[in-house]
Amino acid sequence: MKKHLLSIDDLSVDDVETLFATAAEMHDVQHRQVKKLPALRGRTIINLFFEDSTRTRSSFEIAGKWLSADTINIAAKGSSASKGESLRDTVLTIAAMGVDALVMRHPASGAALQVSQWVDAAVVNAGDGTHEHPSQALLDAYTLQRRIGPLEGRHVAIIGDLTHSRVFRSNVLLLTKLGARVTVVAPPTLMPSGIAAWAAEAGFATSYDVDAVLPDADAVMMLRVQRERMSGGYFPSAREYTVGYGLTRDRLGVLGPDVPICHPGPMNRGLEIAADAADAAQSAVLEQVSAGVAVRMAILYHLLAGEEAQP
Numbered sequence: 001m002k003k004h005l006l007s008i009d010d011l012s013v014d015d016v017e018t019l020f021a022t023a024a025e026m027h028d029v030q031h032r033q034v035k036k037l038p039a040l041r042g043r044t045i046i047n048l049f050f051e052d053s054t055r056t057r058s059s060f061e062i063a064g065k066w067l068s069a070d071t072i073n074i075a076a077k078g079s080s081a082s083k084g085e086s087l088r089d090t091v092l093t094i095a096a097m098g099v100d101a102l103v104m105r106h107p108a109s110g111a112a113l114q115v116s117q118w119v120d121a122a123v124v125n126a127g128d129g130t131h132e133h134p135s136q137a138l139l140d141a142y143t144l145q146r147r148i149g150p151l152e153g154r155h156v157a158i159i160g161d162l163t164h165s166r167v168f169r170s171n172v173l174l175l176t177k178l179g180a181r182v183t184v185v186a187p188p189t190l191m192p193s194g195i196a197a198w199a200a201e202a203g204f205a206t207s208y209d210v211d212a213v214l215p216d217a218d219a220v221m222m223l224r225v226q227r228e229r230m231s232g233g234y235f236p237s238a239r240e241y242t243v244g245y246g247l248t249r250d251r252l253g254v255l256g257p258d259v260p261i262c263h264p265g266p267m268n269r270g271l272e273i274a275a276d277a278a279d280a281a282q283s284a285v286l287e288q289v290s291a292g293v294a295v296r297m298a299i300l301y302h303l304l305a306g307e308e309a310q311p
Ligand code: ASP
Pocket: 127, 133, 166, 167, 223, 224, 226, 264, 265, 266
């Protein structure tokens, strides 16, 4: 594996398989009474978050702790960043303390790459603007594989606010790498400009019509409507969005009972996903969260303990 995890493009198919194999072993740790492995004893991991997060930050923190690393959280609110310190000064200050890994989330696309050029520590991109969120895509694919088996040739529908979604970008890269057939669905206003060229090159499909795509899907991934990143009106009303693009109770009825429903969270219940779908037996939402810890343990382990080390 490369030194940093900034994008899914940093990983080969072999790397992904290795990560998933390690994650499967880490997953077992979650069910033990004593959830501790000594693998990263003496290592220091800083979670540096310039955007809000519940799942990703706590998941990386738990992952580091279960591997016996010292993990420290720094949120932009409450740090010197809110006093006007530049990103470069903030990360150089933290790096000067001798950290081994920096897990960072930032509202600017490309921020993690930029930081990786400033510091010696391994950098993990935990979400950079609307660009990428590789650990999320890894945990999504890992969860799907556990539910429906190898993803080669399987059809995954990714539905929702594509324009603002780093989750969708990382997922398309990973799912196509693993040989899945991907269709991304959004209203025209939330379909990223220039997507046709990317779709043609990467070999995925785009659609404006959820109802045409759902009956043929082997897995469904709903995306959050990211209102905090929207400056204008992307759709007339919440109700209209739900009618056009939400996973409603009626649409749930169209899906086979074994078709997993994923959502990276946080969910807007009643907007992009109905409670019936979020809480359905086939919903994989909470499995994604628990897989997230195992997959992040695998990521930290491989970045910090090195290739030769065996779990
Ligand atoms: N939690 C994910 C992210 O940070 C998805 C979302 O916020 O909608 O990208």
